[in-house]
Amino acid sequence: MSKRETPVKKNDVLNVTFEDMTHDGSGVAKINGFPLFVKRALPGETAEVKVINVKKNYGFARLMTLKQESEARVEPPCPIFKRCGGCQLQHLSYEGQLVYKQKQVKDVLERIGGLGDVLVHPTLGMEEPWRYRNKAQVPVGEQNGEIVAGFYAERSHQIVDMPNCVIQHEDNDKVVQLVKKLAKDYGIRGYDDHTHKGTLRHVVTRHAKQTDQLMVVLVTKGKELPNKKNLVTALKEALPNLTSVVQNINPKRTNVIFGDKTEVLWGEDVIYDTIGDIKFAISARSFYQVNPMQTKVLYNKALEYAQLTGRETVIDAYCGIGTISLFLAQKAKQVYGVEIVPEAISDAKQNAKLNHIDNAEFVVGEAERIMPWWQAQGLKPDVIVVDPPRKGCDEALLEAMTVMKPTRIVYVSCNPATLARDLKFLEQRGYTTQEVQPVDMFPQTGHVECCALLVKK
CATH class of the missing domain: 2.40.50.140 (Nucleic acid-binding proteins)
Structure with missing residues (x-):
């Protein structure tokens, strides 16, 4: 050959x-x-x-x-599992999924990070690994003259019409089916991303698990939304826990869901939910974890790894709307959060006020630029927590962290590959990875979240 x-x-x-x-x-x-x-x-x-x-x-x-067949093979409960790109593992028993995710983390730490001897705990799973998602972002279109709404088929822009989704909260399903019907009744056209014609691009729903509040966001191509008042009235009548109806306008030819302009059509501009003892205000575009039950499990683990006694100064380097920061502030002397998205910092400050937390300070900017400035002001963190996007930490940020020399680094990751790469960098600069805890935030999918503890050598 x-x-x-x-x-x-x-x-x-x-x-x-x-x-x-x-x-x-x-x-x-x-x-x-x-x-x-x-x-x-x-x-x-x-x-x-x-x-x-x-x-x-x-x-x-x-x-x-x-x-x-494998003994771990099961019959997927979703009728469109083979066509929809939303889930990858419904054919694998839940016990099998948890073992697979632990193995995935171990393999990638060894292969990319050279960390074959690090303790990787069994994956923390859910008692009921279905109907856990509190947020649906569903594209809307037309096929054969009918309104369709669902997830894209894998590696395509073909919408697979979805009667219900077994990993979404039931209210999210109810909203999507209702909006499809109302769009047809009121002559609202679905959007075509090839021709850039049509009105309704996405239905976004957010359900607050603890308060049962519901927000419906209609993403449209332009400001025009036919029969807007009738539509809102029909939504209110059909959904007793509806708290907010919002229109977001996105006129661009793009696969980004939200546009820049958001208008409340009825009700509040936020809904409220709690994780543990912390209350959060969630707007249409706020980042908020989609599985609040497992988020609590993950953040409790981050809190455990931080080993706070009430005397520590903590930096949260990708603080978002303050979810981890406010958890840490309950046990720390002072928390400093930094985030590049101004709206997220505004939400973080609002959430701190909402919870009467006054030992958390939030700053807009790139963490790798803000942290050296903090250090120049004499700030010495005992613990640094990072929860970066899938691409992992910027190398300049990792460098800034090691220069500040915290006793402990708690790394929360949604991508084992970039976690392994970043742990290797930190290991080469004076830190030891003590243990890694996988948490199943996204049952039935291939994704796994991790919390890693590093200590200064």
């Missing part, structure tokens, strides 16, 4: 055994060391597959016939 040849070709039909799973839930089989990725296949299973795409170092195949 020459260098350019691969051991498989497109349209080959092969018998394979799956030995692993990828981060997105695909089974991995190897032909003479050449990996084939197959959707909805589980480790230990044997199957007949058909090769559909071949790259230089790997290929993709379709599951044709399953010959030997």
